[in-house]
Amino acid sequence: MRFQIILNMPSHRGGPVHSIFVEHEAKSLEDLMNRMERDGYLVATELYKGEDGDMAPHHEIGITASTVGKVKYVD
Secondary structure, X not given: OEEEEEEOOOOOOOOOOEEEEEEOOOOOHHHHHHHHHXXXXXXXXXXXXXXXXXXXXXXXXXXXXXXXXXXXXXX
């Protein structure tokens, strides 16, 4: 499933928060949040928007639960 994660850290452009898109094997938003709470971190595939507007896998990324501010499911 694909998710947008808002991180409590500055963006590379100097904004107050950083937003990333990821793909993860979780079956639902609740499943993802339960895993992150249980483990304290999340390993997922970061997605970048291509020139055509489609999301493409970029690389695996590790995210600590303490940096996550908000998560939402993305179609």
